[in-house]
Amino acid sequence: MCEFCIQHGEGKKWYLTMRNYSRELWEQCNRAEYMEDFGAQFEVRCGTAVAKLDAVKSIPVVYRFFRRMAMHKNKTLHWGQIVPIEDVEQILEMQDSIVRMPCVCRRLTTGRETRYCFGVGMDIMGMFGKYPDYSHGLEVLEKEEAVGLVRSFDKQGLVHSIWTFRTPYIGAVCNCDQDCMAYGIQFKTNLTQIMFRAEYVATVDWNKCNGCKKCLLNCQFGAIGYSNTMKRPTIDMNRCYGCGVCRSVCDKEAIALLDRAQFATLPW
Ligand code: SF4
Ligand code: SF4
Ligand code: SF4
Structure with a gap:
């Protein structure tokens, strides 16, 4: 099991632990503010972090230091893990609310609007509905609809992952290809690690x-x-x-x- 299962999994896979989607956790550590800020500032923050790491890549000692710092910060705030379809289905089954929304990072990498990101858990409509960039693309899904979509994404080769908003709270299930920022940062350029491989x-x-x-x-x-x-x-x-x-x-x-x-x- 990955280190998050040991820290946050109550003896099982951490993303199959109900507590990590719970209102109790949501109400701690100003998570609503963090998530709102994340949506509003994503492009600026992500661009700055990538530029900083890129700038020091040619200086190994400095780069290793920044990379470690970035990993530590990401693990605390916003970290992902790849999840296969059968576990995604279990995750969706556990949710009271699933909202399909525009991809923040595909907009940054391609300039196009695509909607492969599912917000799960607390008040996604309330938080993102007020931003013009998101509000028109929000769509509440029934569980069966969400499962059907994820199955079709799986056939298309889209890789599923879950993401924390102030770890260990899990607020998103993503379905990504190589246009995803996470793929670019971790796999294509290997700037830093921002997600675990699957279990x-x-x-x-x-x-x-x-x-x-x-x-x-x-x-x-x-x-x-x-x-x-x-x-x-x-x-x-x-x-x-x-x-x-x-x-x-x-x-x-x-x-x-x-x-x-x-x-x-x-x-x-
Ligand atoms: S991680 Fe993937 S699904 Fe989520 S917003 Fe980015 S591109 Fe979209
Ligand atoms: S080569 Fe074809 S049959 Fe063999 S494992 Fe791949 S998809 Fe399956
Ligand atoms: S990384 Fe490649 S080989 Fe491994 S499970 Fe995914 S598609 Fe299959």
Whole structure:
């Protein structure tokens, strides 16, 4: 289990612990103000943080220091974890309120409005409804609708993740591709870590696989290679984020997710 499961999970996965979505937690530490401020200031704050890290990247000692500081701050305030579809379904089942909203970071990276972000928990409509950038795009979803959408995103290869607003309170379920800021910061440029990999890691059963290569196209993390000799895909567990979207396009049910904690040397 990841360090958040140990700190905030009450003996289970931290994102399946009801307390981390509760009103009791929401009412502590000025979370409503933090979340409002997060929405209003996202572009400025994110741009500044990325620019600072980028500026010191060529000075290793300074960069390592800033990177550690940024990770510590993000873990305290706004941290994510990749979550496969079956766990997202359990998370959505636990919610009283689900609101589909415009993506703050896709707007920053692409200039386009897309709505792959689900606010969960407390008063999302009340908080974001007053901002013109968000208000027209807010849509209250029934649980079944939300689950149906997330399943279709999974097929399209969108990676699911959950995000804290003053950890451990979880306020968002995201569905991302490479236009996501988190993907860019952590994976594309490796500026700093802002999310954990999933509690899982993928494996492929060559006896079931027919070598069609569909799974290769759905992996956003470059974790799947292909053996031309064996005519089968290979999964690099060290690169795998455990998102499971390769599995969703496999007609042969050849891909399974294993418990990451079984493999002591794998990164989180
Ligand atoms: S993390 Fe992904 S789903 Fe969430 S706002 Fe950013 S791009 Fe959208
Ligand atoms: S190989 Fe790993 S990272 Fe790539 S799609 Fe499959 S589960 Fe996700
Ligand atoms: S999608 Fe499934 S059957 Fe096709 S190559 Fe990948 S593991 Fe094999």
